[in-house]
Amino acid sequence: MGNRISRRTKSKASAESSNGESFDYSDGATSTHSTPKFPDLPFALSEVETARQRNEHFLLKHVFQKSYFAPIDNLLEQENSNVAILDYGSGVCFTWIVEMANDFPNTMCYGLNLFKVPDTEDFPHIPPNLHFDKANILQGIDHSSDSFDFIHQRNMVHLYHGDDISFIIGEMMRLLKSGGYVELVEYDIMPKRAGPLFSRLFECVFHYLKSQQKYLFQGPKLKRFLQQGGFQDIKAEYVSIPVCWGGYMGKLMYENILAGVRHLGPIIYQDLFKSDADFDEKHFEEYVDKAFDECVEYKTYSNIHWAYGRKPT
Template sequence: MGNNLSNKLKKSTPSPSINMQEDPDFRFINGRRYHNFESIKYPLPNDDDEVDRLHQQHFLLRYVWQRNFASPIKHVLNQKGTKVLDVGCGAGSWIFEMASNYPNTQFTGVDISPIQPTEIKPRNVDFVKANLLNGLPFEDNTFDYIFQRFLFLAIPKDSWPVIINELTRVLKPGGYLELVEINPTPFQTGPVTDQLFSAGDLRQRGLDPEIVYKLRSYFEKQENLENVIEEKNKLPYGPETGKLGQAAAENTRLGFSHAKPFLQKDLNISSEEYDNRLDIVVKELREFGTYHDICCVYARKTQFSY
């Protein structure tokens, strides 16, 4: 999985500097760089190691879905003047690959952290620093297509309807909105795996671990969205999945490793014990045939808003 784009992205991602440690947007915990916003629920860092994990995650998901998007917009993406928004673009993996595949389209990535690669940024890509929870800095009816993926760790439970309304606001009539989410609680888990996934209860942090099963309902309740389509899939770890499962297990191990400052405290164990459990988790994910539910929901904005 992955290609030359993956290596280019890794090499071109800005590295933290001494000046960045003085940036009020960031805070450092045990040498790892994190968001410094009280309103942000996201527990993972935004440094180079996490950027690499996000690149790997992108290629994993592309392999699972065998695509980068589901909405029927390929013909639109090939037209000049088309505008696409990637919300919570993170390391920029999706947007860079899409921009390379569809050079006639103008892509805009929005994220709260300026961690996207800059040296290889195509001409048809721009990045905007903004907090989605405070609204998007765009006019109504701006984009032909809006994509958002895996923000269950960032969006509070009660904010999802508001966010979908905001995404719909900046979408052009006739344009498509597409969201992809995962159930963070896997199925068929071993005992140690279950302990780690249960740590840091998302509900206590005001998040919704079951948003993957609610997206369709939220879309259907948004009066300006029509033709709502839901597609389901799985992110598997079992031995029958070969290299896919191995890569998925490694990506999960990295995620737990990067969330260590928070989860170790919740588990009340030593640093050494925490690391030992990560090794066990990788084995259990494979042996127990663990998997996550993933869901993609997309819909078209009505030609005439109510």
């Protein structure tokens, strides 16, 4: 499968989009961050993480009341077509792309993951129009240019370094057919209307991510990244999700955040408590419990953003 673009062919200092425009990450600077990519899994491939990703999928489907926002309904419903879609970073469960393959049997669906490709034991009933790929997306995707009508990606904030963003957006542009759509979905890392304990907790999470990634691929910047990447007809919006209150959604959001916070606990512990002490799980859990209790009192919520854009014809 030809026309593969290697990450190694890109200049390390380059932060230029496919249309020659320089990527502006947060403060007008371009990143030259060169930390080795993916030295470890961002989240351990455990039963807990598998359950978290699956539950998060159904949380977002409940919140959005749809699987995508881009105007591609007529395209996906065509019979005997050559329509192809790509889920760019499918996670452990591949849930989104599996559902799309079942919902649109005439569409060729590809799920791409960095770490694991499921086998028949994971998915005993794989739809015939579904294909799984494993690849380091920062080294380029082994598909020809102009291969896909739609590319979907979500929840990659913990994977991309600042200087990866221009390459990733450019690679999506390469892979899309003329007039095809890309859609991105990401959280705003910092919660809204949070109490002091919950705010402090997420300040530490934010500090850690910034120390690792320099500039973050987070929700509020999706529209800007698509604009700088040369996409057209861009639309962006966000939905607010309650944390620990508001019924079913608040419960799912609590469980989703809790799993992530517990994973990062040993990493952010010293920053959180301004101490050199070793990680104390009981001490940390007591803090986290109080922080989540605040969410009910303050009616804390988190925003998740989506944006889509069209490749010029």
